[in-house]
Amino acid sequence: MGKIRTPYLLLLPGFGFLFVFFILPILNLAQTSTQTPVGGGDTGQYEQTFRFQNYIDAFVENKEQFGRSFVYALIATLLALAISYPLAYAIAFKSGKYKNFFLVLVVAPFFTSFLLRTVAWKQILGEEGFVVPTLRSVGIISDSTTLTSTAFAVVMGMTYNFLPFMTLPLFASIDRIDPRTLEASGDLYANGFTTFRKVTLPLSMPGVVAGTLLTFIPAAGDYVNAAILGSPNTKMIGNVIESRYFKIVDYPTAAALSFTLMAAILILVTVYIRKAGTEELV
Amino acid sequence: MSFDASSARGDLILTRITKEYGDFKAVDDLSLTIPKGSFFALLGPSGCGKTTTLRMIAGLEEPTVGSIHLGETDITTTKPYQRPINTVFQNYALFPHLTIFENIAFGLRRRGIKDVDAEVNKVLSLVELPHLAGRKPTQLSGGQQQRIALARAIVNRPALLLLDEPLGALDLKLRRQMQIELKWIQKEVGLTFVHVTHDQEEAMTMADTIAVMNEGKIEQMGSPADLYDDPETAFVANFLGQSNLIKGTISGNDGDSLIADVFGQKISLPKSRSHAVDNSIYVGIRPEKFRISLLNTPVNGNVLTGGRIEDVSYIGVSTQYQVEMPWGQELMVFEQNDDGVAPFNKGDAVNISWAPVFTFALRGDEDITAGSEVNPEDLDEE
Numbered sequence: 001m002g003k004i005r006t007p008y009l010l011l012l013p014g015f016g017f018l019f020v021f022f023i024l025p026i027l028n029l030a031q032t033s034t035q036t037p038v039g040g041g042d043t044g045q046y047e048q049t050f051r052f053q054n055y056i057d058a059f060v061e062n063k064e065q066f067g068r069s070f071v072y073a074l075i076a077t078l079l080a081l082a083i084s085y086p087l088a089y090a091i092a093f094k095s096g097k098y099k100n101f102f103l104v105l106v107v108a109p110f111f112t113s114f115l116l117r118t119v120a121w122k123q124i125l126g127e128e129g130f131v132v133p134t135l136r137s138v139g140i141i142s143d144s145t146t147l148t149s150t151a152f153a154v155v156m157g158m159t160y161n162f163l164p165f166m167t168l169p170l171f172a173s174i175d176r177i178d179p180r181t182l183e184a185s186g187d188l189y190a191n192g193f194t195t196f197r198k199v200t201l202p203l204s205m206p207g208v209v210a211g212t213l214l215t216f217i218p219a220a221g222d223y224v225n226a227a228i229l230g231s232p233n234t235k236m237i238g239n240v241i242e243s244r245y246f247k248i249v250d251y252p253t254a255a256a257l258s259f260t261l262m263a264a265i266l267i268l269v270t271v272y273i274r275k276a277g278t279e280e281l282v
Numbered sequence: 283m284s285f286d287a288s289s290a291r292g293d294l295i296l297t298r299i300t301k302e303y304g305d306f307k308a309v310d311d312l313s314l315t316i317p318k319g320s321f322f323a324l325l326g327p328s329g330c331g332k333t334t335t336l337r338m339i340a341g342l343e344e345p346t347v348g349s350i351h352l353g354e355t356d357i358t359t360t361k362p363y364q365r366p367i368n369t370v371f372q373n374y375a376l377f378p379h380l381t382i383f384e385n386i387a388f389g390l391r392r393r394g395i396k397d398v399d400a401e402v403n404k405v406l407s408l409v410e411l412p413h414l415a416g417r418k419p420t421q422l423s424g425g426q427q428q429r430i431a432l433a434r435a436i437v438n439r440p441a442l443l444l445l446d447e448p449l450g451a452l453d454l455k456l457r458r459q460m461q462i463e464l465k466w467i468q469k470e471v472g473l474t475f476v477h478v479t480h481d482q483e484e485a486m487t488m489a490d491t492i493a494v495m496n497e498g499k500i501e502q503m504g505s506p507a508d509l510y511d512d513p514e515t516a517f518v519a520n521f522l523g524q525s526n527l528i529k530g531t532i533s534g535n536d537g538d539s540l541i542a543d544v545f546g547q548k549i550s551l552p553k554s555r556s557h558a559v560d561n562s563i564y565v566g567i568r569p570e571k572f573r574i575s576l577l578n579t580p581v582n583g584n585v586l587t588g589g590r591i592e593d594v595s596y597i598g599v600s601t602q603y604q605v606e607m608p609w610g611q612e613l614m615v616f617e618q619n620d621d622g623v624a625p626f627n628k629g630d631a632v633n634i635s636w637a638p639v640f641t642f643a644l645r646g647d648e649d650i651t652a653g654s655e656v657n658p659e660d661l662d663e664e
Contacts, residue, residue: 180375183342186362187369188389188434198388202379 033255044249058256062240069237073219076158080166080215088170106167118228121157122148149231157225166211173207209276217265237261290366291441292353293318299348301334308334310498316476321468323477323489331498332478336444340369352441368435369444373451374427376419382430383415389438405437425456436471445477461487482522494518512642514557519566521653526613527564545609549584551641562646570616571640574632581635591630601625605634
C-alpha cells in the first residue's frame with residue numbers, strides 16, 4: 001500500500017500549489033465575471049447576480065481590441081518564425097563547436113529586464129535612432145512618418161520579445177534531425193528545396209508547433225508592448241483588461257474579457273494542433 | 283552541369299582522386315575502375331579513406347583533385363540528386379516521418395515515375411517484407427530497416443549502388459544471412475554494387491573484387507582468393523586473415539622457384555609470389571597451410587625443424603597451435619580436426635611443413651605488424 005501511495009504523496013505539493021494559485025483564482029475570476037455593481041455602493045463594490053450578459057457587453061464593446069490582439073499576435077508569430085527558422089537551422093547544423101555559444105546568445109537578452117528592453121525599442125525606433133533617418137534617406141518612409149506609437153512598433157516589439165520562445169523549441173527539434181536523412185534525400189533525387197519541403201520541415205514540425213504556440217499565446221494576451229510602443233489606436237485586449245482592473249476598477253468586465261480571451265485562444269490552439277497533425281510526430 | 287548525368291551508365295572510373303581536409307589527406311592520389319555489373323568492396327580499417335571515397339562517388343563530398351567518370355560522363359562536380367547513384371547509408375537514414383511505402387517511393391516520386399505502386403510492391407516482395415508497407419521505420423527491427431534501406435535504393439535501378447557499412451549494426455548471425463541475401467539480390471537485379479566495409483570476412487563473402495585501402499591509398503586489389511593467397515604487402519597479409527611472416531634471404535634460383543634461407547634452413551617458393559625488391563624478404567605462410575609432425579616423421583615440401591609446441595587451443599573444427607621456433611619466433615598453426623588423430627601436446631618437439639606453392643614473399647623492409655593491430659570489431663563507427 002505504502003508503495004502505491006508514494007507517487008501521489010510526491011504529487012501533493014504540486015497539486016496543492018496549482019489548487020491555491022490556479023484553481024482558486026480561476027474560480028474567483030469566474031464568480032467575479034457575472035457580478036454587477038451594488039446599487040448606491042462605492043466604486044469597486046460588486047454583488048453576485050449571475051449576469052451572463054456581462055460577457056456579451058464586454059465583447060461587443062471591445063471587438064476591435066480583440067481583433068487587433070489576434071492580428072498583431074499572428075503577425076508577430078509569423079515574423080518570429082521567419083526569423084527563427086533559419087537561425088535555429090544554422091545553429092543546429094552549421095555552427096559546429098560554437099553551437100552552445102550561439103544558444104547562449106539567443107537567451108542572453110533574458111539577463112536584462114523585459115521592460116527595459118521594450119523601452120529600448122522606443123529609442124531604436126525614435127527620431128534619434130538610426131532606423132528612422134536611414135529609412136528616410138533611402139526614401140522608404142516619408143519625412144513626416146514616425147515609427148514610434150505605431151502598430152509597426154508594437155508588432156516589432158512583440159516579435160523581438162518572443163523570439164527566443166520561437167527559436168529554442170525550433171532548435172531542439174531541428175537539432176534532433178539526423179543529417180544523414182537529409183543526405184539520403186539528396187541521394188534520392190531531391191534538390192535542396194524539395195529536401196526542405198519533404199524532409200526537414202516535416203521533421204521539425206513539433207518545434208514549429210511548440211514555438212508558434214509559445215509565441216502566439218503570450219503575444220495575444222500581451223499589453224506591455226502596446227503600452228510602451230503603441231498609442232491609443234493600437235490598444236490590445238491586454239491593455240483593456242489592465243485598465244478595467246486597475247484604473248476603472250470594473251472587475252466583472254475585466255474578468256469576462258479574461259475568460260473570453262482564454263476561450264478564444266483555447267479554441268484556436270485546438271484547431272491549430274489538429275490541423276498540424278503533430279500527435280503522430282511527437 | 284547537365285542533368286544528362288542522370289542517364290549515365292557504364293564503368294565507374296576514379297582518376298587520381300585526392301581529398302584533403304586541412305593538412306590531412308583522407309584520400310591520396312587514388313585511381314580505380316569499377317566494372318559495370320560487379321560487386322566491388324572497398325575494405326580497410328577506420329580512417330583509411332574508404333568512406334570518404336564512397337561519399338565522393340555519391341556526390342556528398344567533392345574531391346580536392348581528380349575526376350570521377352561514369353561511363354563517358356564526368357560526374358565529378360554534379361550534385362548527388364543529379365547522379366544515377368543511390369546509397370544504402372550506415373544506420374540506414376530512413377525517413378522517420380514517412381511510412382515504409384513512402385520511404386521506398388521517395389526516389390520514384392522525385393523522378394516523376396508513373397507506376398509508383400507497382401514498383402514499390404515489386405521491390406518490397408524482393409526483400410520479402412510486403413506486409414510492412416504501412417508501418418513507420420521505428421516500428422521495424424534492425425534487420426528489417428536494413429532491407430528497407432536497400433529496397434529504397436534499388437527501386438530506382440541506379441547505375442551504381444553504394445553500400446556504406448550496411449551490415450555494421452546487425453548482430454553476427456543476421457549479418458551472415460544478409461551477406462548471402464545481398465549477394466543474391468545483386469545477381470538478381472544486375473546492378474553494380476560498391477560496398478564499403480572494415481570486415482574482411484564480409485568483403486570476401488560478397489565481393490567479386492576487393493580493393494584493400496590503407497591511409498588513403500589502395501594497397502592491393504583483386505579477387506578475394508588472389509588477395510588471400512598472394513598478398514603483396516604486410517598490411518594486406520595481416521588485415522585479410524592472419525599470416526606468419528618469417529625473416530629470410532633469397533639465396534638461389536631454381537626454374538620457377540626461388541630458394542630462400544630462413545635462419546639456416548632452406549625453403550622454396552614460387553617466383554610469381556615474390557614481391558621482394560632485393561634479396562631481403564619476409565617469407566609468408568597462412569596458418570592453415572602448415573602441417574605439424576613429430577621430429578622423426580618423414581614429410582614432403584618445405585620443412586622448418588626444431589619447433590616446440592607452446593600452446594594448444596582446441597576450437598572444434600580445428601586446433602590452433604603456437605609453435606616456438608629455434609630463432610625465438612612463435613608461429614601460428616591451424617590444424618583441421620579431420621583425421622581422428624589426438625592433438626599434439628604442449629612441449630612436443632615438432633617439425634613444421636607446407637607445400638611450397640602456398641608460400642609468398644614480401645619486401646624485407648616491411649613493418650610486419652602493419653594491419654595486424656586493428657581489431658575490426660572495435661571499429662563499428664567510422
